[in-house]
Amino acid sequence: xxxxxxxxxxxxxxxxxxxxxxxxxxxxxxxxxxxxxxxxxxxxxxxxxxxxxxxxxxxxxxxxxxxxxxxxxxxxxxxxxxxxxxxxxxxxxxxxxxxxxxxxxxxxxxxxxxxxxxxxxxxxxxxxxxxxxxxxxxxxxxxxxxxxxxxxxxxxxxxxxxxxxxxxxxxxxxxxxxxxxxxxxxxxxxxxxxxxxxxxxxxxxxxxxxxxxxxxxxxxxxxxxxxxxxxxxxxxxxxxxxxxxxxxxxxxxxxxxxxxxxxxxxxxxxxxxxxxxxxxxxxxxxxxxxxxxxxxxxxxxxxxxxxxxxxxxxxxxxxxxxxxxxxxxxxxxxxxxxxxxxxxxxxxxxxxxxxxxxxxxxxxxxxxxxxxxxxxxxxxxxxxxxxxxxxxxxxxxxxxxxxxxxxxxxxxxxxxxxxxxxxxxxxxxxxxxxxxxxxxxxxxxxxxxxxxxxxxxxxxxxxxxxxxxxxxxxxxxxxxxxxxxxxxxxxxxxxxxxxxxxxxxxxxxxxxxxxxxxxxxxxxxxxxxxxxxxxxxxxxxxxxxxxxxxxxxxxxxxxxxxxxxxxxxxxxxxxxxxxxxxxxxxxxxxxxxxxxxxxxxxxxxxxxxxxxxxxxxxxxxxxxxxxxxxxxxxxxxxxxxxxxxxxxxxxxxxxxxxxxxxxxxxxxxxxxxxxxxxxxxxxxxxxxxxxxxxxxxxxxxxxxxxxxxxxxxxxxxxxxxxxxxxxxxxxxxxxxxx
Numbered sequence: 075x076x077x078x079x080x081x082x083x084x085x086x087x088x089x090x091x092x093x094x095x096x097x098x099x100x101x102x103x104x105x106x107x108x109x110x111x112x113x114x115x116x117x118x119x120x121x122x123x124x125x126x127x128x129x130x131x132x133x134x135x136x137x138x139x140x141x142x143x144x145x146x147x148x149x150x151x152x153x154x155x156x157x158x159x160x161x162x163x164x165x166x167x168x169x170x171x172x173x174x175x176x177x178x179x180x181x182x183x184x185x186x187x188x189x190x191x192x193x194x195x196x197x198x199x200x201x202x203x204x205x206x207x208x209x210x211x212x213x214x215x216x217x218x219x220x221x222x223x224x225x226x227x228x229x230x231x232x233x234x235x236x237x238x239x240x241x242x243x244x245x246x247x248x249x250x251x252x253x254x255x256x257x258x259x260x261x262x263x264x265x266x267x268x269x270x271x272x273x274x275x276x277x278x279x280x281x282x283x284x285x286x287x288x289x290x291x292x293x294x295x296x297x298x299x300x301x302x303x304x305x306x307x308x309x310x311x312x313x314x315x316x317x318x319x320x321x322x323x324x325x326x327x328x329x330x331x332x333x334x335x336x337x338x339x340x341x342x343x344x345x346x347x348x349x350x351x352x353x354x355x356x357x358x359x360x361x362x363x364x365x366x367x368x369x370x371x372x373x374x375x376x377x378x379x380x381x382x383x384x385x386x387x388x389x390x391x392x393x394x395x396x397x398x399x400x401x402x403x404x405x406x407x408x409x410x411x412x413x414x415x416x417x418x419x420x421x422x423x424x425x426x427x428x429x430x431x432x433x434x435x436x437x438x439x440x441x442x443x444x445x446x447x448x449x450x451x452x453x454x455x456x457x458x459x460x461x462x463x464x465x466x467x468x469x470x471x472x473x474x475x476x477x478x479x480x481x482x483x484x485x486x487x488x489x490x491x492x493x494x495x496x497x498x499x500x501x502x503x504x505x506x507x508x509x510x511x512x513x514x515x516x517x518x519x520x521x522x523x524x525x526x527x528x529x530x531x532x533x534x535x536x537x538x539x540x541x542x543x544x545x546x547x548x549x550x551x552x553x554x555x556x557x558x559x560x561x562x563x564x565x566x567x568x569x570x571x572x573x574x575x576x577x578x579x580x581x582x583x584x585x586x587x588x589x590x591x592x593x594x595x596x597x598x599x600x601x602x603x604x605x606x607x608x609x610x611x612x613x614x615x616x617x618x619x620x621x622x623x624x625x626x627x628x629x630x631x632x633x634x635x636x637x638x639x640x641x642x643x644x645x646x647x648x649x650x651x652x653x654x655x656x657x658x659x660x661x662x663x664x665x666x667x668x669x670x671x672x673x674x675x676x677x678x679x680x681x682x683x684x685x686x687x688x689x690x691x692x693x694x695x696x697x698x699x700x701x702x703x704x705x706x707x708x709x710x711x712x713x714x715x716x717x718x719x720x721x722x723x724x725x726x727x728x729x730x731x732x733x734x735x736x737x738x739x740x741x742x743x744x745x746x747x748x749x750x751x752x753x754x755x756x757x758x759x760x761x762x763x764x765x766x767x768x769x770x771x772x773x774x775x776x777x778x779x780x781x782x783x784x785x786x787x788x789x790x791x792x793x794x795x796x797x798x799x800x801x802x803x804x805x806x807x808x809x810x811x812x
Contacts, residue, residue: 110216146208173222227512229258235265238296322387360401419445529572573599587659665703672696699801
């Protein structure tokens with residue numbers, strides 16, 4: 075064979091192999107693929123032909139841009155005559171508004187659908203078929219794909235309220251949702267920690283409600299102007315993605331109330347919270363001014379979002395302010411409502427009527443079922459199958475979210491876990507598939523920022539995309555291979571995707587009393603993650619000192635450590651604080667053992683390590699229903715000026731501050747003298763995360779060998795608390811002696 079013919083044969087085989095690999099990497103896997111004979115040669119001579127209507131021309135332009143970006147080949151519009159061409163065609167015989175047929179022959183490629191949505195998904199499939207890398211010609215294997223989604227609602231929720239997500243990052247997620255045929259972006263725009271959408275009639279919602287003071291004193295926040303919103307909505311429309319806004323009510327309203335205190339029943343000024351949890355400040359159901367405000371807000375929101383749905387939240391509503399409000403109690407009497415739960419139902423149904431008058435359907439979390447829900451509302455399930463059964467019995471349509479919470483650590487909800495979830499297999503759904511719209515994956519952002527947002531979304535979102543488009547595809551090994559074929563493309567487009575089954579980084583800080591050493595251990599989700607750290611309080615940069623999986627320190631310090639991959643930061647910096655302590659590593663004994671789940675190490679209360687506001691961080695020691703009595707043997711008489719101990723309250727998790735703290739000293743461990751006894755005012759209805767330091771200070775030094783700290787547990791949770799009658803938790807993280 076002449077050399078030039080051999081070279082051409084090799085090139086042709088390489089192009090064909092590249093096209094075949096692309097075919098095998100499609101996500102979601104199409105419902106039906108049939109291989110043909112030969113291949114279509116895609117080059118600059120190929121034309122794109124489309125119907126003359128505006129949307130079809132938009133899709134043709136999108137396809138042209140996608141081909142150029144993926145392969146470097148610039149296709150031209152216009153009549154094809156007898157040239158090889160790509161044709162977008164309307165075919166009423168294809169059933170389903172998102173269904174399409176893609177046919178590839180050596181002479182042409184035809185994308186056919188009964189409507190615009192199907193045409194667009196066919197275009198996305200064609201773009202995915204193209205191998206990455208610029209070249210003069212691409213070979214697409216001949217085939218026929220007949221495809222349609224199983225579920226109409228295939229979504230992801232982005233929580234921009236807890237941590238603001240800049241517009242370019244939102245758009246990048248829309249690109250990815252569209253690539254993998256997810257068609258709903260649920261945009262969580264308001265919550266306790268921030269109001270993120272401009273409402274022109276109420277400017278303080280963004281001048282006040284969009285900003286908060288963090289625990290370290292820094293200010294954070296941001297909001298979307300109405301022009302930003304229009305821009306994002308239009309960007310999504312062009313990519314077949316519907317944006318559903320969420321405006322939380324009646325609870326999760328602290329940011330709005332910080333801007334306009336008259337919206338709450340107490341009418342008292344509050345700050346935008348900087349901690350997580352459920353807060354007692356909610357909209358006042360007894361005041362007509364509340365509904366006038368919400369009517370005006372929804373008026374502006376409805377004009378910005380053309381989607382037929384508006385999500386109003388409706389979840390996690392602490393109703394104690396209504397119980398103490400004269401206007402809300404009057405409302406209950408006037409509307410013949412038995413209790414505050416009935417008032418919540420009345421509130422939601424009044425808002426539903428407001429939305430229906432605008433042609434909008436109300437969507438709410440499954441708490442809207444409490445007290446009774448109108449059957450025309452769409453219920454988003456997050457708490458389990460019992461709520462699904464209630465909604466189905468009530469005649470509501472459903473969206474399932476609970477199994478797909480992507481803020482769950484990756485190692486606890488892996489790529490394979492998401493792929494294997496069948497959320498509609500429960501008996502409650504049997505015979506009621508017509509009430510199931512689909513599902514979505516919420517990404518709550520208490521622990522998610524723009525740095526790690528994509529690592530939490532991808533690749534797990536790809537499993538969701540396949541599960542909702544083609545639930546009959548059940549070969550995980552095949553899916554995993556196709557996912558891994560996506561990684562080069564994701565990397566080329568700057569997507570900071572995460573591991574499949576491990577967290578990005580897991581850290582653990584421990585004190586070794588024998589070596590008097592603090593050691594940070596890191597377990598990395600990717601081998602090529604670089605860990606950079608600082609000891610001066612500043613955030614680490616890519617130029618900061620690097621460490622391996624172990625970092626040892628022999629003096630107290632504040633360590634900030636952050637993972638980088640390819641020079642890109644993947645997570646906010648993790649802060650570990652160790653402090654000097656005369657009791658460091660000394661023996662500690664307890665009168666009552668801690669709860670086994672929160673027992674820590676033998677010297678945890680004197681390891682010099684300070685926890686944050688999360689009792690699950692492994693640094694807090696906890697007792698359930700019992701007092702804490704901790705005795706420290708300093709092993710020799712020591713002179714001291716200060717004893718301080720920190721306690722944590724997270725009332726929504728049943729953790730309350732102690733009622734009383736007592737400091738005692740002894741020379742022999744038998745005869746004790748009281749140094750100080752401090753009562754603490756505890757508010758079980760305060761749902762903020764609170765860290766309280768209780769101190770004993772003396773100008774004249776105290777010399778002692780033994781110290782004892784006793785903290786009185788709050789006891790049974792009070793009436794009105796969701797855990798009423800259950801024992802409270804008591805958490806402490808360090809007894810510091812100086």
